[in-house]
Amino acid sequence: MDNHGPEAPMTALKSDPIGRTALAVEITNRLRQMILEGLLHPGEKINEKALTEQFGVSRTPLREALKVLAAEGLLDLIPHRGAVITRQSDAELAEVFRVLAALEGLAGELAAEMADDAALEEIAALTLDLRATYDKSDRPTYFRINQAIHKAILSAAGNDTLLRAHELLAFRVQRARYQANLTPDRWRAAVEEHEGIAAALLARDADRAGRLMKLHLLRKFDAIRAKG
Amino acid sequence: MDNHGPEAPMTALKSDPIGRTALAVEITNRLRQMILEGLLHPGEKINEKALTEQFGVSRTPLREALKVLAAEGLLDLIPHRGAVITRQSDAELAEVFRVLAALEGLAGELAAEMADDAALEEIAALTLDLRATYDKSDRPTYFRINQAIHKAILSAAGNDTLLRAHELLAFRVQRARYQANLTPDRWRAAVEEHEGIAAALLARDADRAGRLMKLHLLRKFDAIRAKG
DNA sequence: GAATTGAATTATGCATTCAATATTCTGTCA
DNA sequence: TGACAGAATATTGAATGCATAATTCAATTC
Numbered sequence: 001m002d003n004h005g006p007e008a009p010m011t012a013l014k015s016d017p018i019g020r021t022a023l024a025v026e027i028t029n030r031l032r033q034m035i036l037e038g039l040l041h042p043g044e045k046i047n048e049k050a051l052t053e054q055f056g057v058s059r060t061p062l063r064e065a066l067k068v069l070a071a072e073g074l075l076d077l078i079p080h081r082g083a084v085i086t087r088q089s090d091a092e093l094a095e096v097f098r099v100l101a102a103l104e105g106l107a108g109e110l111a112a113e114m115a116d117d118a119a120l121e122e123i124a125a126l127t128l129d130l131r132a133t134y135d136k137s138d139r140p141t142y143f144r145i146n147q148a149i150h151k152a153i154l155s156a157a158g159n160d161t162l163l164r165a166h167e168l169l170a171f172r173v174q175r176a177r178y179q180a181n182l183t184p185d186r187w188r189a190a191v192e193e194h195e196g197i198a199a200a201l202l203a204r205d206a207d208r209a210g211r212l213m214k215l216h217l218l219r220k221f222d223a224i225r226a227k228g
Numbered sequence: 229m230d231n232h233g234p235e236a237p238m239t240a241l242k243s244d245p246i247g248r249t250a251l252a253v254e255i256t257n258r259l260r261q262m263i264l265e266g267l268l269h270p271g272e273k274i275n276e277k278a279l280t281e282q283f284g285v286s287r288t289p290l291r292e293a294l295k296v297l298a299a300e301g302l303l304d305l306i307p308h309r310g311a312v313i314t315r316q317s318d319a320e321l322a323e324v325f326r327v328l329a330a331l332e333g334l335a336g337e338l339a340a341e342m343a344d345d346a347a348l349e350e351i352a353a354l355t356l357d358l359r360a361t362y363d364k365s366d367r368p369t370y371f372r373i374n375q376a377i378h379k380a381i382l383s384a385a386g387n388d389t390l391l392r393a394h395e396l397l398a399f400r401v402q403r404a405r406y407q408a409n410l411t412p413d414r415w416r417a418a419v420e421e422h423e424g425i426a427a428a429l430l431a432r433d434a435d436r437a438g439r440l441m442k443l444h445l446l447r448k449f450d451a452i453r454a455k456g
Numbered sequence: 457g458a459a460t461t462g463a464a465t466t467a468t469g470c471a472t473t474c475a476a477t478a479t480t481c482t483g484t485c486a
Numbered sequence: 487t488g489a490c491a492g493a494a495t496a497t498t499g500a501a502t503g504c505a506t507a508a509t510t511c512a513a514t515t516c
Contacts, residue, residue: 058501067292071299079250095389106330161323286471308477
């Protein structure tokens, strides 16, 4: 698996081979990472000067990075008053999840329609692994495999636009660290849902795969919300 | 109706009352408009100097605007080589439409679930108007009302995240001017689809409203593709 | 003692300047 | 005539500087 993770989103289509990445995109990625990891707290105001000193760059590329992150919805740019990390209300979290559910539903649908057999078998295999980690109560590995499955389905859909739209929204809920808590009931149900999805994919039942993916996301959100 | 249109997307949450908009956002909007209107052609390279002279500003705010538009997917930023208007292949158009269909489907679903009666009745009324313009073969008005209905449903969904995600993708297909041609058959079918959607909304049948909206979009795309 | 006004400070918005890379032009050679 | 090498030019990337708006803080007034 590629290990660049969220700090290098696939936006970088044609970055030149050697480490000659533009400062602005480097800063964008670093800042996004910091926000996602919680080093910068929602509601917190960003001080340009402090960051330029921390990064050792001038304000110009930093400000360009801020514009990009604002476009991604991670920051609010308030005229003459600077950038503020967007705070996410419960209501907004609900909004985002609803959209994510629709997008992942579409991913399931498209994966069932268009993916090649190998991709679907890989997803099925991962789902077996998921069950195994559940049986062993291995939470960290479970989370990893769960992420891998979702990513695999998104990829199998073969729609970069979908991938990008999903990525943007996923950034915004990642901060919620919604995976931190998982009740036994929810855990069991989630595994079963995944098995249902894998089955639908193998059966090439696009409609069912889509519906199950969507439901899976909505249930996941219900579980998060239940915790408060 | 508010008349700021696409040149002032709802990103501007807290713009200060008096006309003191930042240059960078002004330029962003102007440039986006120019791209959407086709004044800047896909594949065309953007010359910063030329644009700074045209707008009468320095390169700094212009470059910030370019970063934002690149984040929106309207431009590709190639290191040391400048910005290029993204050209949309047929494949990409198909991708975007698929996602748009999912998003509008969600909008229909949410509108049926959450909108207040007044909003739904407004949509129903607009749908009657739509039928009337169809009967009169008044294409320009038809297009206007059609747009208004879609916008009204999106708004009725009461999900700003959905609205924003939709807006971003809508920008990208707007350039296709897919409304320019409309066969008699397709036109009739579209009106009927809209009536079905309005009925589902009034019946508060979220599932049906969602499915019909999604289908409506997919059919619209089929019609575009048929033309080539 | 709390509130308010105005000066001092700080931060932001934009323009300008400098540096590095890419592109174009010109002359030479095959 | 066409291809190539190298200089000249243009363009992009980043830093600095300046103007303006916002924030802070102290002094004054009620």
